[in-house]
Amino acid sequence: MNTNMNIKVVEKGGIKIKNILVKKNPFPAENCTILHCPFCNSDNYLKISSENRKHCSSHNIGYTIKCTKCDATYEGETSRKAAVRAIEHSSDLRKSNPESPLVKHLNLHPDGTEFEFKIRSQFHDALTRQADESVRIQNAASDCLNSKAEFNAPKIARITMKRT
Numbered sequence: 579m580n581t582n583m584n585i586k587v588v589e590k591g592g593i594k595i596k597n598i599l600v601k602k603n604p605f606p607a608e609n610c611t612i613l614h615c616p617f618c619n620s621d622n623y624l625k626i627s628s629e630n631r632k633h634c635s636s637h638n639i640g641y642t643i644k645c646t647k648c649d650a651t652y653e654g655e656t657s658r659k660a661a662v663r664a665i666e667h668s669s670d671l672r673k674s675n676p677e678s679p680l681v682k683h684l685n686l687h688p689d690g691t692e693f694e695f696k697i698r699s700q701f702h703d704a705l706t707r708q709a710d711e712s713v714r715i716q717n718a719a720s721d722c723l724n725s726k727a728e729f730n731a732p733k734i735a736r737i738t739m740k741r742t
């Protein structure tokens with residue numbers, strides 16, 4: 579045996595295993611029939627949190643929309659499909675609907691910003707869904723995007739007891 583033989587190891591470029599195994603969107607739009615669904619199609623106005631991608635058809639959800647530039651949030655809830663509500667927010671942004679809290683917020687960022695839509699939780703009934711939203715609005719920082727009216731008069735009335 580010739581023990582003086584040299585072995586040359588050459589690393590060659592090729593397709594990374596990661597690129598074969600990792601799908602860009604692990605939850606493709608299977609049977610999603612919602613036109614312009616921001617969860618299943620890319621949307622220029624609303625970024626969907628990656629952990630939410632598979633939930634486009636979930637009903638009865640609480641959600642948060644966060645400005646990615648300043649972290650200000652909008653707290654919302656809907657009995658309808660997440661995608662349907664997201665489309666409304668997206669189309670408000672596209673049409674610059676002056677009533678939209680997101681459009682109002684955009685005025686603070688002349689260079690534009692991106693809003694991230696994130697589902698917080700799913701509920702079984704309207705009462706807990708709305709109570710959850712009220713709590714989130716009350717707990718939100720002062721830069722919460724929800725209107726002052728919503729902040730002061732939550733959908734669920736609060737009863738405060740005072741000791742006298």
Ligand SMILES: [Zn+2]
Pocket residue numbers: 607610611612615616617618619634635661
């Ligand atoms: Zn969808």
Ligand SMILES: [Zn+2]
Pocket residue numbers: 645646647648649650683686687691
């Ligand atoms: Zn902002």
